[in-house]
Amino acid sequence: MGYAVVFGEALVDLLDTECDGVPVYRQAIGGGPLNVAVGIARLGGAAQFVGSLGDDALADRVRAFLTTAGVGLTGTVTAAVPTTLAVATFSGAEPDFRFYGEPPSYALLNPEDLDVTLVEGADVLYCGSIVLLSPATLAAARRAWSLAPGLRVFDPNVRPRLLSGPAALAGLRAVVAEFAAGAHLVKLSTADAELLYPGEPVESVAAYLRELGAGTVVVTLGAAGAVVAAAGTDPVRVPAPKVVAVDATGAGDSVMAALVADLLGAGEPADPTGWHERVAFALRVAGLVCERAGGAVAMPTRAEVAERFTS
Template sequence: MPPSAVVLGEALIDLLEQPDGSFRPAVGGAPLNVAVGLARLGTPTRLVTGVGTDPFAATILGLLSASGVSLASVAEVTGPSPLAVASFQGAEPSFSFYGSLPIPALDAAIVAEAPVVYCGSIALLTPFVDVARAAWAIPGPQRIFDPNLRPFLLASSGVDRVREIVEEFAASADVLKLSDADARLLYPHLSPVSTALRLRSLGARTVVVTLGAGGAVLLRPDRGARPSAMADSAIHSTDTVIGLRTHPGAVVDTTGCGDSVSAALMHCLASGLPDEDAAWISAVQFALRVAAYVAARPGGAVAMPPLAEIPVPL
């Protein structure tokens, strides 16, 4: 069996607001969504996370196992599982988080042999960040980073600290996946593309900015020297900036759509994605099809598709 891709970050329970005002529990957490999405696409996947010992933990572990995600790096920690309360205005959720994130041990050998490793989301603003830093420093896998920010994170941690951590991980990322919401929270005075250019200037190799219904923008490595007098956030003639449209369809619930893009890109990388513009365009188009599938179904992690459900082959 080939080595597993490694996903680092939180696994938790989403409490989803219902039309009658009640809340329905569902397994969630952005890294968990990525791990489930990646495994369902057919890539062997290991989630490095921690769960509690309450009944919710059994539900989390059950979904991971049923989706084909390895539980070998999931630590069980005495106490309740973290909760995320999601309220809705239309299809877009707004989250509040409760509880601490359990911190697992890291097996460096597993990371070193992985084809790709992912980190991002709220785990980076907890002591879990030390696990992510240790994994990020291990040579071997391609690194994909998705900040996946929430407004409450900036309010509780401070914009400067959040931006510092994002810039730290982005600087050595092979792939930076950024949403337009992430971009606005990080650099309110810049456009999403300008934010992507700024972060790419720190060292990120390939950047994908998702724009919701607007599709995505793909920024590939600079083809030449950027004039030193030019601001990092300005497009130059040496830049490769490609706009890609989204795919039409019903939008029922956008929970997990961005995570499905990260999962799809990781699947392409683990499958041997060539470092060429044309290959990357096809990969992002594939990821947008996966996101459209997820948007048409409720539930985040449980909406992630098997590869056979995506009509366009890689």
């Protein structure tokens, strides 16, 4: 089995909670791509995280966490800035993030910093999330995308609070189209689809991204499961298992992690049914993540998934 390069951000989440009736923030290692890298490793795949980290105690915790999780840091650079904080408040189990730290510690990897040998040796390259909003890291992501010899997967992972207005949204929409056109797999959430393509049904969004050139598109629907658009068939809805969600942080990332781990282990499915089966497994992974607190720390092993969902 080869390895996946996961290009994107790592930061620290501060999750709104209570202790003895007093509001407090619980610290958790986070960042969508970091969650993906950890999820791949927990599911038995090999992952290399590529991005920039700060030089403070929080960044040291991020490095230690990734190393303990079995995620490689060969392609990661250090910048002399404090670690970006993502402060999360909740509406039910769904987090709402606001980001603190300027310049962002996650957006300081330039194209010349890219470990070309690492990227060129990868079987799967993941790009996406909020690093695409920074010109320097967007340029680095484009370089990685152009060099990747294997499968390319993409997740826009939109954070509306980082978009300054209609022009920024239009710019992101163009970037999404650019990466989707060269992707073997695109994963996005219902919230991503609604923000990028207002008023369009998720099936239409999935079909549109396939028309741009994406091989397979998966749109996650939360408790309703996911829409899967694969070559040769109309979009199909795959149901999610019934769970009692306590924290949905990282659920979408775990879907991507499961799909990438299976791509590493077995390559692309031979037919749409194979994609439907893989997405069904990925939704079980996400269901277990939702039953746990936190993002990266909630990523399960295959044994844990099998034990939780025995039928």
